Amino acid sequence: MAKNQSSSSFTWADARRLFFKLCITLFLVSVLWVLAYRWIDPPVTLHMLSKRSEPSPKNQKTEQIQYKFVELEEMSMQLPLAVIASEDQLYLTHSGFDFKAIRKAFETNISSKKTVGGSTISQQVAKNVFLWHGRSYLRKAVEMYFTFLIEVLWGKERIMEVYLNIAEMGDHVFGVHAACQKFYNTTPDKVGRQQAALIAASLPNPIKYSVADPNGYMLRNRRRIVRNMGRLGGTEYVKNWLQWKK
Known part of the structure; x- marks a missing residue:
């Protein structure tokens, strides 16, 4: 009986040590992964891969993902300003979470069939x-x-840079470079306020809300975003924050 108790005690202790080592390993791997992407641009995301494996909603065989990473300094200042004005106006001041928005979304999702999100740009x-x-x-x-x-x-700068490059902005279209090429036949550094605001207006659902064919909701949303861009202080707001190198 004593022998069995000793064996059982050893097994649980060994399991605890193994679990602890696994937790430490996962923590280190995650930190190294995040650190690597601090300097290395993500070559692809899981969402891109999932989109690549499914056909276009319009029954077209457009399975090629349109994606090219560009640096923040290669973009018009209107683009980060527009997504902040549209998606996360507290972006510069919060630490990754807008708990008021999260609580409001949680209460809405409980009391209504409509699902809303409270995620920040960082999330x-x-x-x-x-x-x-x-x-x-x-x-x-x-x-x-x-x-x-x-x-x-x-x-904040790197988070915004990655966001503007990997966000889905159309059917199989990811990032501002692909969006500006597809919808405006131009490069991200030449996008104006109205164009940036329309891209931002599509972000809640870029498949339903097309920049190429904006509906009434998108046009109203664009006007709202443009007003918010002005209230934030325009491009000076972004320029002062990013210490733009242009």
């Missing part, structure tokens, strides 16, 4: 770069963990 980057799409408490918890990491290890 969207964490989800799109490191995680899978879906709705579960586990994925949300891991998303919060990666959001904390990128806020600490990347900083």
Whole structure:
């Protein structure tokens, strides 16, 4: 009996040590992964791969992902200003989370059939770069963990740069370079305020809301975004924050 108790005690202790080592390994791997993307541009995301494997919603065989990473300094200042005005006006002041918006979205989702999100730009980057799409408490918890990491290890400029490059902006279209080429036949550095605001207006659902064929909702949303861009202080707001190198 004593021998069996000793064996059982050893097994549980060994399991605890193994679990602890696994946790440390996962932590180190995640930190190294995030650190690598601080300087290395993401070559692809899980969401891009999932889109690549499915046909176009319009029954076209357009499976090629349009994506090219460009630096923040190669973009018009209207682009980061527009997505901040549209998606996350507290972006420069929060630490990755807008808890008021999260609570409001949670209460709305409980009381209504309509599902709304309360994610910040930082949370969207964490989800799109490191995680899978879906709705579960586990994925949300891991998303919060990666959001904390990128806020600490990347900083606001890098988070915005990655966001503007990997956000879905149309059918198989990812990032501002591909969006500007496809919808405006130009480069991101030549985009104006109205064009940037229309791209931002599509972000809640870039498949439903097309920049190429904007509906009434998108046009109203664009006007709202343009007003918010002005209220924030225009491009000077972004220029002062980013210390633009142009």
